[in-house]
Amino acid sequence: MDDLEDYAEQQHQLDANNPLIVKKEITDQTDFESETDPYFAFVPTYLDGGNGIDNGVKELMTNILGEYIAYKDNRKLCLGVIGSGNRNFNEQYCLTARRYASDYGFEMIDDYELRGNSTDCKRIYENMAGRI
Ligand SMILES: Cc1cc2nc3c(=O)[nH]c(=O)nc-3n(C[C@H](O)[C@H](O)[C@H](O)COP(=O)(O)O)c2cc1C
Structure with missing residues (x-):
């Protein structure tokens, strides 16, 4: 995420x-709060x-984000x-x-493995920029 912010900053300067x-x-x-x-x-x-397929799913650490997206109308503003x-x-x-995409009704627009790399960063930035 920090790399993505830095990359966006560079692109914005250009x-x-x-x-x-x-x-x-x-x-x-x-x-x-409401976004x-x-x-x-x-x-x-x-x-x-839980493998999420046939025996449920138990999330570690990310539940709070799911709750935040579910809060009031927050899900509607998620691109x-x-x-x-x-x-x-x-x-x-x-x-x-x-x-989250299927539960909250938006698209999963991209993915990356582990901490991601510079190729992921560029692709994800372009993907996001194209949807704003
Ligand atoms: C306990 C644990 C469970 C994980 N379960 C999954 C999983 O179900 N599916 C998956 O794609 N990655 C899974 N991962 C991999 C993490 O998502 C991956 O390590 C993370 O995206 C990289 O970010 P990090 O550097 O903050 O760990 C798991 C990792 C840990 C430590």
Whole structure:
């Protein structure tokens, strides 16, 4: 995410039409509020038990983001979710992002593995910029 903010800053300096990206982290300390501007959600998948396919799903750490998106009308302003995960999890790869997309009614627009790399950063930025 920090790399994405830096990349957006560079692109914005090259051409002011390129959007900046401002990060807002949702944690257990976050006061819930109604979002007023369109946004993208980034969510990794950390599961503790349940494969999400035939025996449910238990999220670690990310529940709070799901609750924030579900708060009042916040889901309506979400332009899409970007998932991260590890392909070693096979069918569970980026499952939380895929669940949020289907539960809250927006698209999963991209994904990346682990911490992502510069190719992911550029592709995701262009993908987001094209949807603003
Ligand atoms: C306990 C645990 C459970 C995980 N479960 C999944 C999973 O179900 N699906 C998936 O795609 N990645 C899973 N991952 C991989 C993480 O999503 C991946 O490590 C993360 O996207 C990279 O971010 P990080 O550097 O903050 O760990 C899991 C990782 C941990 C530690």
